[in-house]
Amino acid sequence: MLGRTANDLFWMARYIERAENIARLLEVGHRLTLLPHEGGEAEWRSTLRSAGCEPGYFNRHETIATSQVCNYLLLDRDNPSSVYSCLSTARRNARAQRTAITRDMWEALNAAWIEFPTIAAARIEANALPDLFDWIRDRSALFRGALLNTILRNDTFYFTQLGTFLERADNTARILDTKYYVLLPENELVGGGVDSAQWAAILRSVSAHRSFRWVYRDAFKPWHIADFLILNPQMPRSLRSCYAEISAALAGLEHSYGGPTPCHARAEETLGRLVANDMNGILQTGLHDFLGGVITGNNLLASDIAAAYHFNG
Amino acid sequence: MRGTGKGKRPREPYRAVGAWVEGQPGAELRRKSAHAESMFRRTGITFAVYGAHEAAERLIPFDIIPRVISAAEWRRLAAGIEQRVRALNAFMYDIYHRQEILRAGRVPADLVIQNAAFVPEMMGAEPPRGIYSHIMGIDIVRTSENDFFVLEDNTRTPSGVSYMLENRETMMHMCPDLFGLNRVAPVERYPEDLRATLESVAPTNLDREPTIVVLTPGLHNSAYFEHSFLADRMGVELVEGQDLVVTGGRLMMKTTQGLQQVDVVYRRIDDDYLDPLVFNPDSVLGVPGLFDLYRAGRVTIVNAPGAGIADDKSIYSYVPEIIEFYTGRPPILKNVHTYNCRNPDDLAYVLENMADLVVKETHGSGGYGMLVGPTSTRAQVEAFRGKVKATPERYIAQPTLALSTCPVLTDEGLSPRHVDLRPFVLLGDKMRLTPGGLTRVALKKGSLVVNSSQGGGTKDTWVLEE
Incomplete structure (x- = not known):
C-alpha cells in the first residue's frame, strides 16, 4: 500500500469519527441549555473546549450564543472541525483512495456529503436540531457499518x-x-x-x-x-x-x-x-x-x- | 417504437427493445431515468469541467434506451478495428525505426517529423512486443445501414471505458427484464483483459509477477474517476508522480513498508508530463528519470511515449495509405474524406465551402477548437475562416456526414439524436476487443457534437449474440 493511501485512510476514519463526536457534543450542550438552572454560556464554552474549537470560535465571534456555536460547529467552512469540514475532508480523502475503500463505504460517505448541507439547512430552519444530530450519527453509523461489513x-x-x-x-x-x-x-x-x-x-x-x-x-x-x-x-x-x-x-x-x-x-x-x-x-x-x-x-x-x-x- | 424518425420503423436488432419500451407505463421510463441519475451521483461517476469552479463535478447525462448492434454488424466492425489497430502500431514501429513509409513517400516526411506529437527521443526504442498503442478507442460513426466511417483513432489515452462499464451495470440494475429478452454480449471482462494486456507487455526476464500501477495526474483531473475505477477493478495501485521515484536503476513506489519496485505503468498523463528530465521540465506530475528506465527496458510505459503521432488529425487522412502499406489490403472501415488545409487546393476548397464543413484544429481534442459549419452563425464561420487563413497547416476539414440516429428519452417522449460509437480495443500478447463500446449521443436536437464537454451524453451499447 502507498504511504499516501495509508495517510488518507487514517484521516478519513478520523474525520468521520470526529463528525460524529461533534454531533454528540452539540446534542449534549443543546440539551443542557433546555434544562432549568443551567448556565448556557458556560456549557457552550465547555462544549467548544471539548471539541478543541474554543480558540477558533473566539477568533470569529466575541460572544457565545446558541445559534453561533451551532453554526460554528456544524457548518462553518473555516472551522476544520465543523461537521461540514469533517465530511468534506473525509470525502476528499476517500475520493483520493477510491481504490482502497469499498463501494459501500464510498456511497455511504458520498451520500452523507451530498445531503448534509440541505438536511442541515432544513433542520435548522425547522428548529429541529436534535433531528440533525441524529442524522449525523446515523450517517456515521452507516459508514462504519459498511466499513466493518465489506472491508478486507x-x-x-x-x-x-x-x-x-x-x-x-x-x-x-x-x-x-x-x-x-x-x-x-x-x-x-x-x-x-x-x-x-x-x-x-x-x-x-x-x-x-x-x-x-x-x-x-x-x-x-x-x-x-x-x-x-x-x-x-x-x-x-x-x-x-x-x-x-x-x-x-x-x-x-x-x-x-x-x-x-x-x-x-x-x-x-x-x-x-x-x-x-x-x-x-x-x-x-x-x-x-x-x-x-x-x-x-x-x-x-x-x-x-x-x-x-x-x-x- | 415511436419517434425514431418520420414513419421509419426501427431496424431489426431493436425489435425486442422497441416492444419493451412500448409496453412500459407512461411515467415508468422517466422514473427509471431519474433513478439512474441518482445512482450515478451516489457512485461518484462524475467528471470535472475545466474552467468551471474547482469543486465542480458534473454527471454525464445517461440515456436509458440502449443502442443495439447485431452480431453480423459487429463482426464486420471488429475485423475493421483489428486491421486498423495493427496497421497503426506497425506504422509507429516503422516511423520510430527505419521510416520506410516516409522513404517510400506514402506519407509526407515533414508531416511526421515536424509533428508536435512525434517524439524524437523514441527513435530506436524497443517497446515490448513492438507495441506503442496498447489501449485504443476508435471513434466510429454510421451513415447508413452498411456504412461505417472512422472519425478518429484515439491512440494516446482514450477515456470513457468506465462509462461503458457503469452504463451496463446501471442498465442491468434498472431494466433486468430487458436483458431477459435479448442475448447481450457482456462487457464486464474489460478490467481483466486490461490487466492481462498490461502483464503481457511487462519487461522481459522478470522472475516474479509484474507489479502494475495506474499513474494519474490526481484528483482534479477530469477523468480521475476513471483512473481510480480502472485501478480498483484491476486490483492495482493508483499512484501520482509524487508516489514514484527512480532509484538504483529501478522505478519504485513509496509504500507503507518502504520502496517497492514497479514494472508496468499505465499512465493517464500526457507525454509532456511523464519525465521532467526529458520532456516538460516544469512537470510535477511525472517522475524524473522514468524515460531513461523505459528506454533501457526496465519498465514499460503504456501507451508508449510518442503514440500520439498515430491519432494526429493531419495523419488521419493517410490512414488508408498506412493500412495498405503495412497489411497489403484495402481498409475495411472507411475514412471520412479529409481536406488538409496545408495543401493549397484543399485550403481553397475549405475556404470556399466552410459553411458546409466541419473544420478541426489538428491538435485539438474534446470538441474544443472546432467549427461545425452548418450549425454555426455567419459570424462564427467568418471568425474561423480568419484563423484557418492565418495558420492553414493547423487545420483539417471534413464534410458533415448524415450521422445515424438512435432514439433517446426526452421530455416529449422518444426522439432521434445523433450518435457515435467508441469501441475499446486492447493489444498485447493478442488483441482483445470488448463487444460494444461507448455510445455518445448529442442530446441537443439536431446537434452533431457528442463530446461530454459540449453537452453530449452516453447510452449503454449492446452487441447481440446469435
Whole structure:
C-alpha cells in the first residue's frame, strides 16, 4: 500500500469519527441549555473546549450564543472541525483512495456529503436540531457499518481502525478533561442537582447514560463515571477499549508486514497503564494530569504511526 | 417504437427493445431515468469541467434506451478495428525505426517529423512486443445501414471505458427484464483483459509477477474517476508522480513498508508530463528519470511515449495509405474524406465551402477548437475562416456526414439524436476487443457534437449474440 493511501485512510476514519463526536457534543450542550438552572454560556464554552474549537470560535465571534456555536460547529467552512469540514475532508480523502475503500463505504460517505448541507439547512430552519444530530450519527453509523461489513481485513482495515480509535480516545479524554472537576470525589458532597445533570451529560455525550446503569447499578457516582470512561473494558468508548483496538490494529499490521515498529511500544505502554491502574491510583496522580498525559500520548502516537508507515512518502 | 424518425420503423436488432419500451407505463421510463441519475451521483461517476469552479463535478447525462448492434454488424466492425489497430502500431514501429513509409513517400516526411506529437527521443526504442498503442478507442460513426466511417483513432489515452462499464451495470440494475429478452454480449471482462494486456507487455526476464500501477495526474483531473475505477477493478495501485521515484536503476513506489519496485505503468498523463528530465521540465506530475528506465527496458510505459503521432488529425487522412502499406489490403472501415488545409487546393476548397464543413484544429481534442459549419452563425464561420487563413497547416476539414440516429428519452417522449460509437480495443500478447463500446449521443436536437464537454451524453451499447 502507498504511504499516501495509508495517510488518507487514517484521516478519513478520523474525520468521520470526529463528525460524529461533534454531533454528540452539540446534542449534549443543546440539551443542557433546555434544562432549568443551567448556565448556557458556560456549557457552550465547555462544549467548544471539548471539541478543541474554543480558540477558533473566539477568533470569529466575541460572544457565545446558541445559534453561533451551532453554526460554528456544524457548518462553518473555516472551522476544520465543523461537521461540514469533517465530511468534506473525509470525502476528499476517500475520493483520493477510491481504490482502497469499498463501494459501500464510498456511497455511504458520498451520500452523507451530498445531503448534509440541505438536511442541515432544513433542520435548522425547522428548529429541529436534535433531528440533525441524529442524522449525523446515523450517517456515521452507516459508514462504519459498511466499513466493518465489506472491508478486507488487511492494512486497509488496520489504518482505518487506527484513525477511528485514536480520534475516539482523544474525544473521550477531552470530554473528561473539560469536566474533570465535576468528577472529583469531593464533589459528591457538594454535588446537588447541578452536578447530577453534568454527570448525565458526560455519559450522554458518549451515548452511555443507559449502559452505565447496567454496569454500575447504583446512582451516578463521579468516580464510577470516570472509571467507566477510562478503565472499563466493556465500554466501547472508554480509553481502555480504544487502546485495545489500537493495539489490535497495530498487531494486525505487525502480522501482515512481519515485524514491529517503534509506535507499537508506545501504544502498549499506554494500554498497560490503563489495564493495570484503578481509579484510586489515577485520582492520586491527579485526574487532570492523567488525562493530559493521555492526550499528549495520543498525539505522539499519531506522529509515530505516520513516521513508521511512511505516511508522507 | 415511436419517434425514431418520420414513419421509419426501427431496424431489426431493436425489435425486442422497441416492444419493451412500448409496453412500459407512461411515467415508468422517466422514473427509471431519474433513478439512474441518482445512482450515478451516489457512485461518484462524475467528471470535472475545466474552467468551471474547482469543486465542480458534473454527471454525464445517461440515456436509458440502449443502442443495439447485431452480431453480423459487429463482426464486420471488429475485423475493421483489428486491421486498423495493427496497421497503426506497425506504422509507429516503422516511423520510430527505419521510416520506410516516409522513404517510400506514402506519407509526407515533414508531416511526421515536424509533428508536435512525434517524439524524437523514441527513435530506436524497443517497446515490448513492438507495441506503442496498447489501449485504443476508435471513434466510429454510421451513415447508413452498411456504412461505417472512422472519425478518429484515439491512440494516446482514450477515456470513457468506465462509462461503458457503469452504463451496463446501471442498465442491468434498472431494466433486468430487458436483458431477459435479448442475448447481450457482456462487457464486464474489460478490467481483466486490461490487466492481462498490461502483464503481457511487462519487461522481459522478470522472475516474479509484474507489479502494475495506474499513474494519474490526481484528483482534479477530469477523468480521475476513471483512473481510480480502472485501478480498483484491476486490483492495482493508483499512484501520482509524487508516489514514484527512480532509484538504483529501478522505478519504485513509496509504500507503507518502504520502496517497492514497479514494472508496468499505465499512465493517464500526457507525454509532456511523464519525465521532467526529458520532456516538460516544469512537470510535477511525472517522475524524473522514468524515460531513461523505459528506454533501457526496465519498465514499460503504456501507451508508449510518442503514440500520439498515430491519432494526429493531419495523419488521419493517410490512414488508408498506412493500412495498405503495412497489411497489403484495402481498409475495411472507411475514412471520412479529409481536406488538409496545408495543401493549397484543399485550403481553397475549405475556404470556399466552410459553411458546409466541419473544420478541426489538428491538435485539438474534446470538441474544443472546432467549427461545425452548418450549425454555426455567419459570424462564427467568418471568425474561423480568419484563423484557418492565418495558420492553414493547423487545420483539417471534413464534410458533415448524415450521422445515424438512435432514439433517446426526452421530455416529449422518444426522439432521434445523433450518435457515435467508441469501441475499446486492447493489444498485447493478442488483441482483445470488448463487444460494444461507448455510445455518445448529442442530446441537443439536431446537434452533431457528442463530446461530454459540449453537452453530449452516453447510452449503454449492446452487441447481440446469435
